[in-house]
Each structure stands twice: as C-alpha cells, then as structure tokens.
Amino acid sequence: MNIKSIGFVGTGVITEAMVRGLLAEPTYALEIHVSPRSAHIAETLAGEFAAVKIAKDNQDVVDRSDMVFLAIRPQIAEEVVRALSFTDGQMVVSVVAATERQALIDWVGANVRLVQANAYIAPLFASLAQKASGPSAEPFSTLSREFATRGGLNEQVLSDFGRKGGIAALTAALDGVLARIEGRSS
Structure with missing residues (x-):
C-alpha cells in the first residue's frame, strides 16, 4: 500500500x-505532513526524511x-478535532486512546472513512523494537519514559507503577526468572 500523502495531527513520540x-x-507514503506542535520532533523528522514536511x-x-x-x-481530542474541517471521503485514522468511535464521528463532522488504529499501529511497535535492539540500545527505563506521551495515560501508569514499587518488584521477579533460566539460584 502506497499513499500519496499522510498527515499527523499531533507530533509526539507516537x-x-x-x-x-x-x-x-x-x-508507505510519498509525503508526510506533521503538525508543528512538538517543534523538536517535527524538525528532527523533517531533517532526517525528505518526505516529511512541517505544516503551519x-x-x-x-x-x-x-x-x-x-x-x-x-484530554484535548474533542477540542482539537472539532476545530478541524475534514473532506467527505477523507481517510481518518485515530490513535486517540479511550475514545469511542461515535464520539470521533461526531467531532469530525464530515463523512470520512474513520479507522481506529488497530491495523496501523504496527509501525509504532516496529520502531520501538528497532530502537530497543539497535546498536546503541537504550535501557528500558529510558525507552519507557521516552515513548510515554507527556501528560498521557502511559506516563500516568509508569509514574504510578514506579511510585508504588512496581518497577522494583518487576525487576526482582525478572532477575529471578533469569537466574532460573541460567541455572542459578535467585
């Protein structure tokens, strides 16, 4: 599948x-247009890929x-989406968490082809896996912070998990599993 032009409203880590x-x-696209919301990310992408254009x-x-x-x-989806004018027949893919399809349809206000992210989320995981296993692989703690949207649901879970001792408990449990696999006592 090759699409002429793909756009992203919201330019965060996802x-x-x-x-x-x-x-x-x-x-998968000849051109990708990104919003200027996170200038650093938008500029980085535009600098690395000729196909990426920063929209006004x-x-x-x-x-x-x-x-x-x-x-x-x-938290901001309704306000952002209602302010936009879509074209009838335009394809809209939502990766907005915890949002009902009917709400999205109401906010868009045009007869678009709406898809919720399931079929398109693979590139996100491919990129994360690439980054985690690459030559300069970063520790999981760094990746988990980097791939959590500031103020988003993943950041909230990560924060609560760490504050309540979840990271230490999980690390100890996984160390025990590794010791068992390697034939060591934990």
Whole structure:
C-alpha cells in the first residue's frame, strides 16, 4: 500500500515512531505532513526524511493529506478535532486512546472513512523494537519514559507503577526468572 500523502495531527513520540516506521523501506507514503506542535520532533523528522514536511498548523495537515492520523491525547481530542474541517471521503485514522468511535464521528463532522488504529499501529511497535535492539540500545527505563506521551495515560501508569514499587518488584521477579533460566539460584 502506497499513499500519496499522510498527515499527523499531533507530533509526539507516537507520531515520531509511526513516521519512522512508515518511511522505513518499503515506504508507505510519498509525503508526510506533521503538525508543528512538538517543534523538536517535527524538525528532527523533517531533517532526517525528505518526505516529511512541517505544516503551519493542524488544519494545514488535514488540507494536505489523503490520510490523517489523529495522534493526540484524549484530554484535548474533542477540542482539537472539532476545530478541524475534514473532506467527505477523507481517510481518518485515530490513535486517540479511550475514545469511542461515535464520539470521533461526531467531532469530525464530515463523512470520512474513520479507522481506529488497530491495523496501523504496527509501525509504532516496529520502531520501538528497532530502537530497543539497535546498536546503541537504550535501557528500558529510558525507552519507557521516552515513548510515554507527556501528560498521557502511559506516563500516568509508569509514574504510578514506579511510585508504588512496581518497577522494583518487576525487576526482582525478572532477575529471578533469569537466574532460573541460567541455572542459578535467585
């Protein structure tokens, strides 16, 4: 599948991972338009990939894209999406967590082809796996912070998990499993 133009409303860590996955060979788009929300991420992507263009705003992303990904936090999704004008028949893919399909349809306000992320989330995981196993692999603690949207649900879970001793308990449990696999006593 090769789409002429894909756009991302919201330019956080999820968008960054998906763009990297979509532009890995074979590429899935000729152009990718990203919103300027997180300037550092948008500029990094545009600097690394000639296909990535930084839009002037979210409406510019929608106007320039055959397929639009909504990659925004659920807390701001309604406000952001309602402010946009979509074209009838445009493909819209939502990666917004914990949001009902009917709510998205109501907010979009046009007869779009709406898909919720299930079929398109693979590039995110491919990019994360690549980063975790690459030559300069970072520790899981760094990746988990990096791939959690600031103010998002993953960040909340990670914070609560660490504060309540979950990270220490999981580390001890996994060390025990490794010791068992290696034939050592834990």
